[in-house]
Amino acid sequence: MKCPQGCGEMLAGELLWVCGWCGASEPRQSPPLLFPPPLVHIPAGFFWQGSRDDDPRAQPHERPLRRVWLDEYAISIYPITNDDYRVYVEQTQAAEPDHWATRPPTGIHARHPVCFVTWNEAMNYCRWISEVTGTPFSLPTEAQWEKAARGGEWLDGDAAAQVPNPHPQRTFPHGRPDLLSTEANFAGVCGGTTPIGVFSESISPYQCFDMVGNVSEWCWDTYDAKGYHNLPETNPRNESRGDRVVRGGSWRSEADHARCSNRYFYNPDRKSYGIGFRIVQIESAPTES
Secondary structure (H helix, E strand, O other): OEOOOOOOEEEOOEEOOOOOOOOOOOOOOOOOOOOOOOEEEEOOEEEEEOOOOOOOOOOHHHOOOEEEEEOOEEEEOOOOEHHHHHHHHHHHOOOOOHHHHOOOOOHHHOOOEOOOOOHHHHHHHHHHHHHHHOOOEEOOOHHHHHHHHHOOOEOOOOHHHOOEOOOOOOOOOOOOOOOOOOOOOOOOOOOOOOOOOOOHHHOOOOOOOOOOOOOEEEEEEEOOOOHHHHOOOEOOOOOOOOOEEEEOOOOOOOHHHHOOOOOEEEOOOOOOOOEEOOOEEOOOOOOOO
């Protein structure tokens, strides 16, 4: 079996990333390890959260479509990688993710997104990087995650600057109604995670990579099926206890589960080869209830 870009053969569930992506004049490579992970600024402003009533792929808990205001924040451009998480483990003696026993966080796996991390472990990483940098970090709320994937009404946050979002209610980050197997790692085609940043065709309006496929991503919020009815339309955040929201779809998800508005949830102690996370820089770290 081959990857959708024709790059290398599958071997024991992992791609041989020895030639880059076949057919490209220059191989696409993952970005190098940086600390803290590179961030992109998301300006304050409105965005559209949820799904339209006429969207046949939408689930009831994605409705109603609503206009939400978020204050500015910064979000990591890529999911946290094995390499990123390795630095944390080495400095804190935190537990290694289960899959490192067979897929060490080195070589071709270093720039894959870390997985087999619980919600609580992801939050511990956020606390550590906050302490080391002196800047508050957290997991994104699901509203912050969705705005980073979909874009605001105005991409610079200011209507006066005349930079409108051409698809403010887009289904996928790239703004097209459907997702091709050459545009993201989903539906099991690649047989596992892939290095971050190699699927540039599905980049978000704010230049975030891997917000569709590769790994699903933990969000801060507790899941509420009626959240769009119950939560405020300004900086919504569900701080109750319970299952936590997961967004984005993983390497084994179908396209419908990788839409910008798709919501699902897991117990915060769950570990999976399909769940990772990214981080946000905020003015003050949220307090757990």
